[in-house]
Amino acid sequence: MLRSERRTENNWKRTVEEDQEKTGDVPEPCDESRKGSERYLLYLVYLFFSLSYGAATPMPYGVWEYERERYLSQKLKAKESNEDTTTTTTVSTPSPASLVRMEEKCGWETGPNRVQHETFLKAVLDMLLEKAVFEGTNRKNKLVEWQEPEELKQKMNLAVREEGMTHGELFALMQQVVKYSVKTGHPYFINQLYSGLDVYGLVGQWVTDALNPSVYTYEVAPVFTLMEIEVLSAMASLVGFEQHDGLFSPGGSISNMYGMLLARYRTFPEIKSKGCSELGRLVALTSIDAHYSLKKAAMTLGLGSDNLVLVNTDAVGRMDVNHLKHCIEEEKKKKSTIIMVCATAGTTVLGAYDPVAAIADVCEKEGIWLHVDAAWGGGALISPALRHKIRGIHRADSVTWNPHKLLVAPQQCSVFLTRHPGLLKACNSASAAYLFQKDKFYNTSYDTGDQHLQCGRRADVLKFWAMWKAKGTSGLAQHMERVFSLAEEFAGMVSRRGRGWRLLQIPECTNVCFWYLPPALHDVPAAVLQGTLTTPADHQHFKRVSAVAPRLKERMVREGRMMITYQPLRGRPNFFRLVLQSSQVTSHDLEYFINTIEELAQNSQE
Numbered sequence: 001m002l003r004s005e006r007r008t009e010n011n012w013k014r015t016v017e018e019d020q021e022k023t024g025d026v027p028e029p030c031d032e033s034r035k036g037s038e039r040y041l042l043y044l045v046y047l048f049f050s051l052s053y054g055a056a057t058p059m060p061y062g063v064w065e066y067e068r069e070r071y072l073s074q075k076l077k078a079k080e081s082n083e084d085t086t087t088t089t090t091v092s093t094p095s096p097a098s099l100v101r102m103e104e105k106c107g108w109e110t111g112p113n114r115v116q117h118e119t120f121l122k123a124v125l126d127m128l129l130e131k132a133v134f135e136g137t138n139r140k141n142k143l144v145e146w147q148e149p150e151e152l153k154q155k156m157n158l159a160v161r162e163e164g165m166t167h168g169e170l171f172a173l174m175q176q177v178v179k180y181s182v183k184t185g186h187p188y189f190i191n192q193l194y195s196g197l198d199v200y201g202l203v204g205q206w207v208t209d210a211l212n213p214s215v216y217t218y219e220v221a222p223v224f225t226l227m228e229i230e231v232l233s234a235m236a237s238l239v240g241f242e243q244h245d246g247l248f249s250p251g252g253s254i255s256n257m258y259g260m261l262l263a264r265y266r267t268f269p270e271i272k273s274k275g276c277s278e279l280g281r282l283v284a285l286t287s288i289d290a291h292y293s294l295k296k297a298a299m300t301l302g303l304g305s306d307n308l309v310l311v312n313t314d315a316v317g318r319m320d321v322n323h324l325k326h327c328i329e330e331e332k333k334k335k336s337t338i339i340m341v342c343a344t345a346g347t348t349v350l351g352a353y354d355p356v357a358a359i360a361d362v363c364e365k366e367g368i369w370l371h372v373d374a375a376w377g378g379g380a381l382i383s384p385a386l387r388h389k390i391r392g393i394h395r396a397d398s399v400t401w402n403p404h405k406l407l408v409a410p411q412q413c414s415v416f417l418t419r420h421p422g423l424l425k426a427c428n429s430a431s432a433a434y435l436f437q438k439d440k441f442y443n444t445s446y447d448t449g450d451q452h453l454q455c456g457r458r459a460d461v462l463k464f465w466a467m468w469k470a471k472g473t474s475g476l477a478q479h480m481e482r483v484f485s486l487a488e489e490f491a492g493m494v495s496r497r498g499r500g501w502r503l504l505q506i507p508e509c510t511n512v513c514f515w516y517l518p519p520a521l522h523d524v525p526a527a528v529l530q531g532t533l534t535t536p537a538d539h540q541h542f543k544r545v546s547a548v549a550p551r552l553k554e555r556m557v558r559e560g561r562m563m564i565t566y567q568p569l570r571g572r573p574n575f576f577r578l579v580l581q582s583s584q585v586t587s588h589d590l591e592y593f594i595n596t597i598e599e600l601a602q603n604s605q606e
């Protein structure tokens with residue numbers, strides 16, 4: 001370093017780190033004591049001047065060296081005691097020096113600066129590891145610190161203001177965000193169709209966020225573009241497509257909408273330029289238990305929600321193929337244009353797998369686009385022992401499959417696949433000349449963005465790719481088999497438990513649906529649970545059964561003990577739906593769920 005260069009703490013720390021980076025080790029500090037005492041004196045003089053004349057005082061070279069030596073000794077000591085106690089890396093118990101930085105105001109400029117931000121960043125990362133990752137998934141801890149909305153508004157300083165704040169204050173807010181958020185990776189979070197915390201997925205998510213790519217052109221996202229091609233191709237091959245196109249979308253709802261969009265385009269390619277004013281009545285068919293995103297897609301794509309025809313299901317919630325045929329005939333009589341049938345592989349509530357092969361027969365005969373919504377149940381495809389559940393899926397025209405569900409990739413990770421290469425691009429491209437230039441210096445077929453509806457797009461692939469690389473297909477399959485067997489085990493426990501426990505049906509996927517009836521309701525007739533109400537007493541029973549799940553849910557959430565969802569379905573009173581995705585869940589946890597529900601029910605009104 002030139003002596004004339006302005007010397008700051010930033011500089012000497014950087015040179016130490018540069019040395020360390022080059023040699024892989026901490027450089028030895030100079031041990032010449034005479035030089036050391038001279039520098040110490042100089043340091044005292046410098047301190048005097050800088051305190052008198054302010055922080056702008058240039059650091060004399062000797063002082064700069066003194067500080068550097070002090071810093072090196074600190075680093076070496078830390079290395080010897082095998083614990084890193086330096087001010088820049090200790091974050092859980094910050095030293096006074098790092099606290100000073102935490103007390104500094106956040107800057108308005110974009111871009112990380114080591115001196116200004118390193119302590120803050122490491123403190124946040126360290127806190128996340130402790131509080132969200134390890135403590136947040138520890139069975140000894142609550143999974144939620146429940147607050148009513150008004151209480152939470154009081155506890156958290158949510159209002160954005162004219163003035164910024166210090167790093168310390170922002171850090172404290174981040175701690176509150178973690179504290180009051182639901183720990184969805186906790187083994188007792190069995191509430192929704194996602195749960196669990198996968199370490200490799202999390203790392204992929206963090207790396208994605210640090211790099212912040214937008215995956216539309218190869219030039220800005222080379223690695224992610226190729227990674228998407230690889231993962232989509234591996235998933236398409238598990239589906240059984242001989243050729244394919246595909247994309248990552250912001251969620252299962254949008255992936256399902258892509259299915260309807262391609263189906264509509266395949267029927268009316270001119271819709272792309274002419275719009276839908278002359279198309280007549282377009283209809284799509286799906287089962288009464290299909291995901292509500294199909295209704296939204298019909299609303300969005302100009303079919304209208306009334307023109308989503310709902311096909312009956314059988315006793316376990318699978319599409320009734322005879323009724324499907326009947327509905328198609330009825331629509332033909334009305335001269336409707338049927339653009340799509342959507343089969344579901346793993347319905348949202350019951351987890352039923354529609355008979356895809358039989359539905360494919362119907363669609364093939366009628367020339368109708370078959371979309372399979374395997375957002376939830378698609379994980380079964382990865383296990384040779386489970387993939388039979390979606391027999392015939394390779395005959396679908398398009399498929400939705402969400403790795404963020406049964407495969408536990410972090411939110412969000414949804415994939416849309418079609419066996420018609422080129423159709424996504426034909427349907428969606430708008431050829432923006434400022435983004436998809438054809439005269440670029442590389443093979444522009446790798447600029448995959450124009451087949452999407454989105455322009456800017458997060459790289460959702462890395463987290464799932466990291467998991468797949470880490471565990472291999474065999475590891476992912478073991479995970480799937482584990483959660484399916486847990487579901488079977490839990491269903492068995494419910495069946496054997498006694499009179500208060502009623503299993504709704506044998507699970508097809510990892511949804512286990514059941515009623516828990518407190519002693520006062522043990523004699524409720526089975527017909528009431530099926531929604532067949534004939535007498536006033538039945539109606540009374542129905543009301544009382546329906547009130548059980550919401551009451552127990554309130555208690556479990558307020559106490560932070562577990563989270564499981566409930567719902568009514570087709571005339572049945574509220575029942576619980578336990579969903580298993582995390583292979584961290586054990587048989588002991590299943591017992592915990594049963595015991596907790598019984599405990600919570602004690603002293604309740606029924």
Ligand code: ABU
Pocket residue numbers: 191192193194252291348
């Ligand atoms: N597509 C997710 C639906 C939410 C749930 O039932 O968990």
